[in-house]
Amino acid sequence: MEISLLERIFLESIQRLRDERSDRSLYHVFQGKKSATSLQDAHFYDLESTFGTVLVSKQRFESVLTELAQKKWIERQETLRLTSEGARLVRQTDEVIIDQLGGELRGYTEMMWKRLSLLVQTVICLEAKQPFIPVQQETIVREWVKSVLPTISNRAVWLAQMYQEWVLLLERLSERDATLISHRLSGVQTGWSYPQLARMMKVDVETVQFEFIIAWRRCINDLSNTPLIQQIGADLHTPKMTQSAQTTWELLQQGLTVEDVAVRRRLKNSTMEDHLVEIAMYASTFPLDHFVVAAQQEEIRHIAQQLKTFALKRIKSAMQSDVSYFQIRLVLARSKWEGS
Amino acid sequence: MEALLHRHFGYEAFRPGQREIIESILNGTDTLAILPTGGGKSVCYQFPSYVKGEGLTLILSPLLSLIEDQVMQIKRRGERSVAKLTSVETREEKEQILSVLEHLRYLYLSPEQLALPQIRARLKQVNIALFVVDEAHCISQWGHEFRPEYARLGQLRRELGFPQCLALTATATQAVERDIRTQLQMREPQVIRRSVNRPEIQYIVDRVGREEKDAALERWMTRIVRPCVIYTTTRKEAERIAGIIEGATYYHAGLTMEDRQLVQQQFLHDEMDCLVCTSAFGMGVDKGNVRTVIHHTMPATLEAYMQEIGRAGRDGKEATAILLYAPQDEQLQSFLIETQYAPVLWIDQLQQGMRRGESYAKIETRLHFNPEDPAYRLLKSQLENGWSKERIIQWQVERKQLKGREVSQMMDYIHRNECRRTMLLHHFDEPAVVQPRCCDICGTIEWQDPVKSKMLQTVNWKKRLEQVFFSSPDSV
Numbered sequence A: 001m002e003i004s005l006l007e008r009i010f011l012e013s014i015q016r017l018r019d020e021r022s023d024r025s026l027y028h029v030f031q032g033k034k035s036a037t038s039l040q041d042a043h044f045y046d047l048e049s050t051f052g053t054v055l056v057s058k059q060r061f062e063s064v065l066t067e068l069a070q071k072k073w074i075e076r077q078e079t080l081r082l083t084s085e086g087a088r089l090v091r092q093t094d095e096v097i098i099d100q101l102g103g104e105l106r107g108y109t110e111m112m113w114k115r116l117s118l119l120v121q122t123v124i125c126l127e128a129k130q131p132f133i134p135v136q137q138e139t140i141v142r143e144w145v146k147s148v149l150p151t152i153s154n155r156a157v158w159l160a161q162m163y164q165e166w167v168l169l170l171e172r173l174s175e176r177d178a179t180l181i182s183h184r185l186s187g188v189q190t191g192w193s194y195p196q197l198a199r200m201m202k203v204d205v206e207t208v209q210f211e212f213i214i215a216w217r218r219c220i221n222d223l224s225n226t227p228l229i230q231q232i233g234a235d236l237h238t239p240k241m242t243q244s245a246q247t248t249w250e251l252l253q254q255g256l257t258v259e260d261v262a263v264r265r266r267l268k269n270s271t272m273e274d275h276l277v278e279i280a281m282y283a284s285t286f287p288l289d290h291f292v293v294a295a296q297q298e299e300i301r302h303i304a305q306q307l308k309t310f311a312l313k314r315i316k317s318a319m320q321s322d323v324s325y326f327q328i329r330l331v332l333a334r335s336k337w338e339g340s
Numbered sequence B: 001m002e003a004l005l006h007r008h009f010g011y012e013a014f015r016p017g018q019r020e021i022i023e024s025i026l027n028g029t030d031t032l033a034i035l036p037t038g039g040g041k042s043v044c045y046q047f048p049s050y051v052k053g054e055g056l057t058l059i060l061s062p063l064l065s066l067i068e069d070q071v072m073q074i075k076r077r078g079e080r081s082v083a084k085l086t087s088v089e090t091r092e093e094k095e096q097i098l099s100v101l102e103h104l105r106y107l108y109l110s111p112e113q114l115a116l117p118q119i120r121a122r123l124k125q126v127n128i129a130l131f132v133v134d135e136a137h138c139i140s141q142w143g144h145e146f147r148p149e150y151a152r153l154g155q156l157r158r159e160l161g162f163p164q165c166l167a168l169t170a171t172a173t174q175a176v177e178r179d180i181r182t183q184l185q186m187r188e189p190q191v192i193r194r195s196v197n198r199p200e201i202q203y204i205v206d207r208v209g210r211e212e213k214d215a216a217l218e219r220w221m222t223r224i225v226r227p228c229v230i231y232t233t234t235r236k237e238a239e240r241i242a243g244i245i246e247g248a249t250y251y252h253a254g255l256t257m258e259d260r261q262l263v264q265q266q267f268l269h270d271e272m273d274c275l276v277c278t279s280a281f282g283m284g285v286d287k288g289n290v291r292t293v294i295h296h297t298m299p300a301t302l303e304a305y306m307q308e309i310g311r312a313g314r315d316g317k318e319a320t321a322i323l324l325y326a327p328q329d330e331q332l333q334s335f336l337i338e339t340q341y342a343p344v345l346w347i348d349q350l351q352q353g354m355r356r357g358e359s360y361a362k363i364e365t366r367l368h369f370n371p372e373d374p375a376y377r378l379l380k381s382q383l384e385n386g387w388s389k390e391r392i393i394q395w396q397v398e399r400k401q402l403k404g405r406e407v408s409q410m411m412d413y414i415h416r417n418e419c420r421r422t423m424l425l426h427h428f429d430e431p432a433v434v435q436p437r438c439c440d441i442c443g444t445i446e447w448q449d450p451v452k453s454k455m456l457q458t459v460n461w462k463k464r465l466e467q468v469f470f471s472s473p474d475s476v
Helices: A003-017 A023-031 A036-046 A058-068 A084-090 A109-127 A138-149 A155-172 A175-183 A196-203 A205-219 A229-234 A241-252 A256-266 A269-282 A296-309 A312-318 A325-338 B002-009 B018-026 B043-045 B048-051 B064-076 B091-099 B117-124 B147-157 B172-181 B210-223 B235-244 B256-267 B302-309 B329-339 B344-355 B362-368 B374-384 B389-417 B420-426 B462-471
Strands: A074-076 A081-084 B032-033 B055-059 B080-084 B107-108 B128-133 B165-169 B188-193 B203-207 B230-231 B247-252 B275-279 B292-295 B319-323
Touching: A003 A023, A003 A058, A003 A074, A003 A081, A003 A084, A023 A036, A023 A058, A023 B064, A023 B080, A036 A269, A036 A325, A058 A074, A058 A241, A074 B230, A081 A084, A109 A138, A109 A155, A109 A229, A109 B055, A109 B462, A155 A175, A155 A229, A155 B172, A155 B462, A175 A196, A175 A205, A175 A296, A175 B462, A196 B128, A205 B165, A205 B247, A229 B002, A241 A256, A241 B117, A256 A269, A269 A325, A296 A325, A312 A325, A312 B188, B002 B048, B018 B032, B018 B188, B032 B172, B043 B048, B043 B055, B043 B064, B043 B165, B048 B128, B064 B107, B064 B128, B080 B091, B091 B117, B117 B147, B128 B147, B147 B374, B165 B172, B165 B275, B210 B235, B210 B319, B235 B247, B235 B275, B247 B256, B292 B302, B292 B362, B302 B389, B302 B420, B344 B374, B344 B389, B389 B420
Parallel strands: B032 B165, B032 B188, B055 B107, B055 B128, B080 B107, B128 B165, B203 B319, B230 B275, B230 B292, B247 B275, B292 B319
Antiparallel strands: A074 A081
């Protein structure tokens, strides 16, 4: 049976959820909701790459799940799970789609496109003395372009180099990916809308949107040979943590104790725990031993592996020793770093 | 004045009616200007500021897309002291704009924003040179596009100390004109009315069977001159029809922001010459060389029809307007009229909730009302103004009757065996005009040779990249 790109994204994601999370959890990860739970879901279940990149409406999200259930590829109960047929479909190809969406870069991919497409259009049209409608309307992008323009002293030289860099990037891609991206770009000629690209590629509009996202992610994967383009995103590092956890992390790095921070920031115990889990997920170093003794860490990891689960309740009830949910979360959060 | 016009707007001369309106404003008179679409309304209210030199020009506009478009166009001509206050701006952005009001030349805002106390309070502190109400017919209950938010504008203007007022609209019958004058509390206004006649447009109505419509459209497409715009009533139809017309692209409010800019730019830039769209397209889009406007389905009113065909022939050269009609087309319009008003059940549910002391927000969640639904918003504002159930129902009945009459006027235009131009002019209380190249009833339709259509071409990525970076506009 024919399977669409979006359906594939759903199936692959649902498989990773291991029959342990609900449709709401998945929706929030797709939307990139910056809450402790969603961040933890994305991290534990290896869905970082989908975080905030599968931006479909709530309605569309529902309808995809309904269709998948009707085709008997998934089952919907408290949690989402693949049927054996669904699992077979996922296994069909070696290529994993969801890992190419770029969500782990937290908006970098998208912002790179916005900046680059507007800057290229602006410089080309200014040089050609051709009036244009800015392809990006967001103030933040337009302000950025405005701030960069004066630094380009010789537009013709800049354009020649920019053109060379685009050739370098597109050469590495498949014909299809390069065609998509080059036709979306605006300059002397205007880029194409998604419906127009879809018609050219003979797919539906939704599919072409995701194809474009993936193609663009591939395109800017390695910018080391294209310094001009690399420079455009040089200042873009969006922290993975929530703003609040980030603040806590900074204070801890300055040498404050957990208790100090909690008092100073008036954080509830549960909030403090959320912050620490976030830090454990994303920080390169974390004093795990300070919170969980080594033997218990080992036991938690062992059980999680044996039961193939991230469900805290199941792990806790299988434990010999007494640990808190917080401790389990910390160990699981850290296992991505220490396990590998 | 011509020198100023050239310096700021790049035009050599005023268009008919513009000078009269501008002089009326410079004389300090409240002014009501009725200018047909394409008559250059924006110059009328943007120009006086350069003569007067000081004071803020406040522009009230009903649609977000319209405001965004205007602001963009002003910036494009090199004027930077312009800002907008709409539902899109964040609180910080609004505060920032409010803090620099004294340095602004133009401020665009929606009536809802003007009604906010903090914005009004701030506006009271600055010198408002001109209070512009765009699409002023929205203020009239007789008008086809009545907007309840507009009804408060008169009172808001009074609170701002009666700044000089300029009301602009493309279409207004005598009844609507009277309504605008009283509601905005204009004092001995000068009314400047330009004929709605568009001599460069010839009119055709094609009545076909229900199953033959697409075939009829395709037949017309071989005859007409592009660039052309095809209007449909729904997004789905726009998508479907773009699929059957060669070289056509669709445009509607469901596209991403980026896609909308791309399609507009392609069309303006003559890279693509057939646009299939809903009424979302066209507001403020200034493309001079549209040669043909085709309506695949009739609009709800003659006013809307005039506005939409007004996008043709803005450069003053020959253009054609074609309206396709199939039996029962009017039923879609009647259906759409029904959906514009809240059902009686909602009134009961809301009133019950309020008697129990629930907030609107709470009732909305409980009953799954969509707070953005215009029918719901309208009902809410009526209840907030203390209207009784009976009054609301009575009002709805009257509105529906009015809208029904408007649909039958449209039907009349389609079915009557009378010069189309004359019918349109009579509708706006204007005398008939006799001219060559008039309409299908007069039998004076003239065709020009169709030009070869311009289509987007897929090329390999290397070629495409060269085109984007280097090809000169002429070689497109």
